[in-house]
Amino acid sequence: MDFSYTEVQQMLQDQVQKFVQKSYDFDTRSKLIASEAGYSKEFWQLFAELGWLAVPFSEEDGGLGGSAVDLMVMMEEFGKAMLVEPYTATAVLSGSIVAELGDETQKTGLVSSIIGGELQLASAYAEAQSRYNPLNIQTSASGEDDAIVISGTKIAVENGANADKLIIFAREQGKSTDKAGISAFLVDAKAEGVTLRGYTTVDGKRAAEIELEQVRVGDTDRLGAPGEAADALLRAIDKATVGVSAEAVGALESLLHKTVEYSKTRKQFGTPIGTFQALQHRMADMFIECQLARSIVMMAAMSIDSQDDDAEKTKAVSAAKSRVGKAIHKVGQEAIQIHGGIGMTDELDVGHLFKRVTALDIQFGDGEFHTERYAAL
C-alpha cells in the first residue's frame, strides 16, 4: 500500500500550482468568463506544451499513460482555482471516446491534435428527456442514399459552441433507452443543419444547446461500429466523472480554507467569529467532509486504473460521486453561511466556488442519482 504521489504526479501538481499562482487569479478568471470564447486560448497552448492535454491518453496513443490517478491529482488543482478551460469536454470526455472508438486514421489525426492543443471537441449525448441516463437518446441517424442523416436536439453540451468538431451520439436502432443501437458520429460544428445556442453556465464555463436538422454525414465520420458506441461513452463518462469529482475536492478544499481564514479575521462582538465554538465545530465537520470526499475519489481513481471489471469500476465511480455530492451540499452551504452576506456577493470568490461545486454536482449526475445507481449495481 502506498498513497504517495509518483514523480510524474508530483510534477503535475507542482506545475498546476505554479501556473495558478502566477497566471490564474480570480480577476483573470473573471475576465476570461466575460471574453468571447470564455476561456484562454493562450493558456490552452500552454497546457499542451506542459503535456497536461496528454494526461488522459495511453502511451500507445501518444499520451502520458491515461492514469485516472494522474488525472485526479491535476484536476484537483484545477478545481482550487476554478479553471474555465474546457479540459473535461475536450481532453477527458471526447478524448477518451476518440481513443476508444476511433480507427487508426481517425486517432492519428484527432488524438495528436487534442494533445497538441489544436483541436476543441464536445461530446453531445444528453437530451431534454434523458436526465442523467446518457443512453436515453432519441436523436436519430438513418441511411439515406449514400449518406447518414442525423436529426435531434442535444442539451448541456459542454464546450459545444467552441468546438471545432462535435461527437454526436445518435440512435440507429432500438428504443430510447436501449444500450444497443447507439452510434457516434464526428460532425463538423459548421456543418449544414447544425444550430448552436451557446451560453455561459452558472459556474462560468461554456455550454450549448444543439439542434441537428437533417445533418448529413458520411460513413467515414463514424466513430466505432454502427450501434455500438454505448460502452465507450459510459467508460469515458466514468473517467470524466472521477475527474470532475477531483475538481470538486479541490474546490471544496478552497472553500474550507477560505472559510477558516475568514473566521479568523472577521470580528463580531469584539472577537474573531472563529473563536465561537458553534462555528468551530461546523468548520471541523467541513474538514471531515473534505477528507472523506478526497478519500473516496482516490478509491474511484485507483479502481479505474486497476480494476478489470467494468461494473466494479462503475460502482466505485458512483460511490465517489455520491459521497462528493453530499460533501458539496454541506461544505458549499456552510461556507456561504459562515461568510454571511459577503459570501453571496459576485465580487468575492467564495460564492463562485459555491456555484462551481454545485454545477460539478450536477455534471454527469448528482449525488442522489449516483446513490441510486450504486444501489442498483
Place this chain on the structure above:
Amino acid sequence: MNADFTAEELDFQQEVRTFLQEEFPADLKHKVDNNIRLTKDDMVRWQKILYKKGWAAPTWPEEHGGTGWSHTQRHIFATEMGLYGAPEPIPFGMKMVAPVIMAYGSEEQKQRFLPDILASNVWWCQGYSEPNAGSDLASLKTTAVRDGDEYVVNGAKTWNTLGQYADWIFCLVRTDNTVKKQEGISFLLIDMKSPGISVKPIVLIDGFAEVNEVFFDDVRVPAENLIGEENKGWTYAKVLLTHERTNIAGVARAKRRLNALRKLAAESPDGYGNTMSENSMFKKRLAECEIELQALEYSELRTLAALSVGNAPGPESSILKIVGTELAQKIDELVLELSGYHSLPYVPDQFEDGFEGDRIGPGTTAAAALNYFNNRKLSIFGGSNEIQRNIICKAVLGL
C-alpha cells in the same frame, strides 16, 4: 383542542380568495408563476390595489388605517396570499418603520409619514447593517453629529434591500461614542434625495443587484427626523426586529412551492421511462419536506393561538425563522435536483421583465440554480439563524 376555523373565519377566508382571484392582476400572476421578476411598478400597483380595498396593513391598528383583524384573520389573509402567489407588501415601510413611528414617533411624524406608507406613495428601505456590523449590529459606526437644527451623517450601510427604488431610508446611527455601544444609537429617518447620499448596487451570485451599499458623506438631516429620544434608538430597533420576524415561517409560500414541486416531479422524466414522481428516493425527500412543513405549520398555529389570547410573541418566533428558512432552502434543493442540466445556463436577464427571445429551458427548471443560490440569504438575513439559536439558548433555555 382543535385547530378549526369558525364559520365567520371560513367566510372571511372565502372573501379573501374571491378578492385575490378577482383583483390580483393577471399579468402579475403570470410573472409570479413564470419566475419573472416583479418591477417596482408591479409591486406598487399591487399594493395600491390592497390599499384601495383597505387591506394594505393588516398589522396596523385601525386608527392608522389598519384592518382591525384578529390574529387568526391576519393569518388567514397571509396564508391565502401565499397560496395564491400574491406577493406580500414590501415590508420596509409597512412592517418595519411604521410600527416604530407609531410607537415612538411624534404626532407630527405620524401624520407626515404613515399615510404615504399605507398608500404606497413612498418606498422605504432599511439602513441597519454595516460592513463591520452584521450579526453584531450594535457595533455600528455610521455617525450623526448634531449641528444646530440638523444632524450631519457620515458612514456606510450595506445589504440595503431594493434601496435602488427607495425614497426614504430609516437608519440606526451613532450619536454618542462615549457610552456602552447599545446606549449611543439613535433612530433617524433620511430622505434618499439628500445631497451626499450615494447608492452602489451589490451584485449577488445569482446575477441580480437586489441589495446595495448606501454611503453618507456629510448628509444633513433635519433634527425633526429623529424618532423619539436621542440615544434610545437601540430600544426602538429591537421592537422593529420582532416585527421583522412575524410571518417569517412562510408556511403558505412553502405549501405553494411544494405543490409546484409535485407538479414538476410529475413532468420530469427520470431518464429511464418514468417520471421523477415515481422515483421512491425522491418521493421520500419530498415527503420529508411535507412532514416538516406540517410540524412548522402547527408550531405557527400554536404561536398564533397564544397571541390570540393576549400573549406577546416570545423568542419562540426564532423557531419559525430557523425552520421556515431552512425548509425553504430544502425545497430549493429539490427543485434543483429535478432540474439537473436544465438549471446550468446562467442567463439572469431572461428572468427580467421585458426579456425578449426564447428562454433557454423551461421557466422553473431554468431558474432552479439561481433560486438555490439566492435563497442562501434566507438563513443569513433578518437575524442570522445562528443569532436565532443564540436567542433560544439565552431567552428560552436559560443558558
